[in-house]
Amino acid sequence: MADEYVGSIVLELDGRELEVVDADIQTTTGRKLVKTMNKTGRAKGFSRGIAEFAINLSVVVPLDGDLDWMAIEGAKLTLYPLSGSGGKRTSYLDCFTTDVGAKYTVDSEARRDIKMMALREVIE
Template identity: 65%
Template structure:
């Protein structure tokens, strides 16, 4: 059994400034919709294409100084870098914040949870 190599670090860039990302999860909605028709079989016959949506949940560390206005983020770029040379990066472009919240715990540093939307996803 050969060893597998996986994607590496995640960098969020807002107005040319890098932000340390602790956690990132993405959800892609294809926009497809079931088309129901009246037919003898009593079941749907197909689907209609729609517009894809990219929803991101991002957790970042809260800096002691130079904290940014997280709700005002527009046009951010989030890139997932591979650890190996020659691997392809994945980037979410034109990201904007829809929700922001704080998280505090005994064991970890203070964190900020962001809900974001992206207009595009590209493989570079």
């Protein structure tokens, strides 16, 4: 079986596509350990919770001007498979910004490090 890789990552914001250089996505299941007072001294099980999607992005600052990165709400992040691989796209919907940082290096373009949360994950 051949390995499949992500081809490109695009952040869509108000009909505009922004170049994503780096993405780190962490999914928390929301499950929690249930501790009870019993004679065995062990936990009895777990409870189901609400999944959370935390996203850390590095984006290139567009040539036509910097954006108000702190005001991002309702954005869509899409991970596209390599063309011809037959893989499925994964999208994170209703993304909103929680933190923004700036990064400047000698050999590269100006970037913004953005921490976001997403409300939904959709595998298309």
